[in-house]
Every structure is written in C-alpha cells, then in structure tokens.
C-alpha cells in the first residue's frame with residue numbers, strides 16, 4: 056500500500072526526517088512513536104503531499120507522491136495535528152464542503168454525513184458552529200472529515216490528543232475497527248495507545264527509525280531483561296545496594312534515597328530474561344534482610360521507548 | 372472547475388457568516404454617500420465625477436480589509452494544511468478565493484448604486500459615464516483584490532496583511548502620477564506612467580473605456596494571482 060524509500064526532509068540546517076524507509080501493507084495499522092520533534096508530523100505531511108521530501112521517494116498504492124500528488128491525495132484521508140478546522144462553519148456545512156471537494160455527489164453526501172455522524176458520535180453537535188466545540192469534538196469532526204470519502208488509507212496525526220479517557224477508548228475502538236479493512240497510520244506519544252491499536256510500531260527519534268516491529272516483538276527484543284523492585288528495612292541502604300551489585304545475576308541496581316521510617320526501595324535489573332524475582336528473594340533471605348515488598352516487572356514498551364530515545368529525554 | 376466553484380461559495384458565504392461583511396458594506400456605503408453628498412451640495416452639481424475621483428481612495432482601504440483574512444487566517448489556524456491536502460490544485464484555491472472576494476466587492480458596488488440613481492433623478496447625467504465609471508471601478512477593485520490576496524498569502528497576521536496591502540496598492544496607484552514621474556530619470560517616465568494604476572483609472576472614471584486600460588488591469592490581476600500561486604507553492608521550496 057505504501058512504499059517509502061530513503062526519505063529525507065531538511066528545513067535549512069534542521070534534519071527533520073533522515074533517510075527513512077518502510078513499507079505498510081494493506082489493512083495494517085501502523086503507529087509512529089517518538090518524542091517531540093522526532094519528525095512524525097513531517098513524515099505525515101510528506102505522505103499527504105503537503106510538502107515534498109528533500110530527497111528519497113514514496114508511493115501510495117503504486118502512485119508516486121511527487122509525480123501525481125492529486126491522485127494520491129484522493130486516496131488518503133488526513134487528520135493534521137491538532138485538527139485545524141474552519142471555525143466559522145457549522146459541522147454539517149464543513150463536512151459538506153469536504154465532501155464536495157472530494158467529488159461526492161450531493162445525493163450521496165447526505166448519506167455519507169449521516170454515517171460519519173453516527174460513527175464519530177456527532178449527533179449532538181451537528182448544527183453547531185465549529186468555534187463552539189470542545190477539543191474532543193473538534194478532533195472527532197477532524198476524523199469524520201478524513202473518513203468521509205471512505206479512503207483506503209487514513210493518516211491521523213495524534214488522533215486522541217485532547218480527548219477525555221472515555222473518548223480515547225471510543226476513538227481507539229474506531230481505529231481498530233477501521234484497521235480491519237483499511238490501512239491506518241497514526242502518531243502518538245501515548246505508549247499504551249500503541250499496544251491497544253497498532254499492528255506495528257515505528258519508533259522514530261531525531262528523524263530516523265530506531266526500531267520497528269509489533270508491540271510484543273519490541274518489548275521482547277529490546278527489553279533490558281526483567282526488573283524487580285524490593286522494599287527492605289535497613290539502616291544502610293548503600294551497603295545493600297553494593298551487596299546486590301556484586302551478585303552474579305544482577306546487571307544494574309538503583310537505590311532510592313530519602314527512605315521513610317527505615318524502609319528503602321531498591322530497583323534491580325537482571326542479566327537473564329526470567330527468574331530474577333526468586334533470585335532476589337533468596338538473596339534477601341540469605342542476607343537476613345527484612346523484606347517488606349517484592350515486585351516483578353516485565354520490560355514494557357515504555358522501557359524500550361525510553362532506552363531508545365533516552366538522549367532526548369535527558370536533555371529535556 | 373468544480374473545485375473553484377466550491378471554494379468560491381465557501382469563502383463568499385463566510386463573509387456573511389460574521390458581522391464583518393455588514394460592517395464593511397455599511398461603512399463603504401455611508402462613507403461614499405457622505406463624500407458624494409458633500410461634493411453635491413458644495414458644488415451644487417449632480418455629477419459622478421467627484422464620486423469616481425474618491426472611489427480609488429476608498430477602495431484603497433476597503434479592499435485590503437476584504438482580502439486580509441483569506442490566506443492569513445488559513446496559515447494562522449493551520450487550516451491551510453487541511454485545505455492543501457485535499458485533492459485541489461493550488462491555482463483552483465487561489466482563483467476560488469479571488470472570485471469570492473470579487474463577488475463580494477461587486478455586491479458592495481451594486482449596493483452603492485443608490486448614488487447614481489439619485490443623481491440620475493436629480494440632474495439626469497448621461498448613463499454612459501456612470502456605467503463606464505462603475506466598470507472602471509470594478510476593474511480597479513479587481514486589481515486591488517489580487518494585490519491584497521497575494522499579500523495575505525505572505526503572512527499569518529491579518530493586520531500586517533492589511534497594512535502591507537494598503538502600502539503596496541498605494542505605491543502602485545501613485546507610481547504614474549506627475550509628482551513621482553517628475554523626479555524620475557526620463558528613460559523611466561513612460562514605464563512608470565504605464566505602470567501606475569491611477570492614470571489608467573482617470574480616463575475610465577470619465578466614462579471612456581479604452582481597451583488598453585482594460586488589458587492593463589487584467590494583467591495586474593493575472594500577475595498577482597500568479598504570484599499568489601507561487602507563494603502558496605513556496606511551502607514546497609524549503
């Protein structure tokens with residue numbers, strides 16, 4: 056469905072997208088994940104024909120983006136970041152405008168709008184001026200606008216930003232439902248969203264793809280093993296940390312300071328994929344520690360994201 | 372073609388969706404009537420000459436106020452990204468917006484027809500000069516609109532768009548006037564005289580429609596609409 060090859064975009068000296076290549080197959084839901092300024096929106100703008108790439112090429116359904124931008128745009132529904140809409144129009148008037156430009160006949164427009172209203176839950180605001188809508192409803196109107204011509208490919212830039220938790224769940228369900236028949240590319244900062252909606256994830260940092268795969272694959276392959284957090288009663292937290300560091304099954308230890316009533320929380324990362332919890336427990340018993348709590352955590356997508364884009368995070 | 376029509380209708384309607392249109396129209400009518408009446412009672416002559424003499428200066432402020440929003444707001448609110456990723460060609464959007472503002476101008480002009488009607492009743496002047504004058508004013512207005520629309524595409528600030536458009540239009544209007552030409556090197560004089568928008572309006576304002584003046588105004592419109600398309604495309608050059 057989409058073929059992207061060595062795509063780059065420079066803004067003066069800023070390299071917003073740096074030699075990116077990927078494919079998206081029909082019916083796939085692909086998530087762009089990355090910190091602020093990673094180049095997610097820029098990549099989407101190139102795919103929707105808003106700006107051309109500095110170098111490289113991309114095609115949608117076999118049509119080259121630069122050669123026949125109009126034909127590509129006909130096949131795409133796009134929700135730009137933060138859903139810019141014409142505030143002075145009424146919701147229905149706006150949807151009619153988009154439908155008309157999309158070449159939908161007046162007779163069919165009515166039915167399409169009715170379908171979008173139902174699908175995106177717009178019944179209560181259909182006659183209202185877009186100015187007066189809440190952020191979440193604007194976002195929904197933006198999604199309705201993107202789907203009105205029933206495109207094969209939907210590109211949604213942060214579709215759930217600004218929505219309340221109920222709406223987030225509704226929109227995610229909508230995206231999952233759409234993903235059964237359509238190709239969807241979405242971007243997000245929210246990690247659980249990726250696991251909830253995407254078949255595949257591209258983690259983008261500083262314009263380049265740093266990892267790609269299904270959410271499960273990513274947590275498995277890039278996770279730094281298991282993590283265990285223990286809380287012990289100790290007057291010498293640093294000593295406990297040193298003891299642990301010397302243990303063969305441990306790769307990394309961090310001791311939280313500021314222990315309240317003698318309780319110390321220690322985070323431990325193991326060298327093996329599993330069994331760390333038992334090892335730590337035995338170690339604590341052998342050293343006669345009073346164990347108040349022991350918690351095992353699987354490496355999550357969050358850890359993967361943090362470890363791959365940490366440079367960015369530490370600057371902020 | 373259909374897209375131009377769709378955009379034209381959307382933009383035209385959005386003038387009337389806010390009170391702005393009514394303010395513009397009222398302002399234009401009141402001011403032009405007042406200016407006209409003053410001349411009428413002072414000179415005691417029912418002629419449109421005075422009115423058409425003032426019209427270019429009125430339009431100088433009226434037209435940039437009509438066009439300032441058209442691109443600047445799209446840029447400011449980011450709707451330009453939505454619009455330009457729809458399957459429309461850049462020139463279709465430019466033409467749609469231009470024609471919408473043009474029709475708005477024509478509507479306003481048509482409303483100000485109350486003035487020549489009144490003069491016709493009072494003094495019975497020739498219909499020719501009045502029609503010629505209006506024709507010229509529409510052409511001049513179209514040239515102003517094209518300039519204003521182009522300027523609006525250069526900024527996301529409507530006020531700046533307004534100020535720059537007034538300035539640029541003013542400069543283009545006076546560039547052929549005697550006091551400008553006077554200090555210019557003699558080789559440039561015919562060129563300046565030809566480029567000045569004011570000189571071309573003088574004869575039309577008297578009711579004499581010369582095809583060279585018409586072609587001149589249409590060229591100005593074409594030139595600035597072309598620049599406008601290039602400016603919209605310029606997002607692709609970075």
Ligand SMILES: Nc1ncnc2c1ncn2[C@@H]1O[C@H](COP(=O)(O)OP(=O)(O)OP(=O)(O)O)[C@@H](O)[C@H]1O
Pocket residue numbers: 066069070071089090091092093094095096097098136
């Ligand atoms: N029109 C532009 N002119 C100059 N620089 C730009 C332009 N658009 C984007 N950039 C730069 O390109 C980089 C990538 O921006 P982009 O908007 O694609 O990031 P993003 O991943 O969408 O970030 P966010 O998560 O904050 O939306 C940033 O450094 C940004 O400053």
Ligand SMILES: [Mg+2]
Pocket residue numbers: 095096097136212
């Ligand atoms: Mg973005």
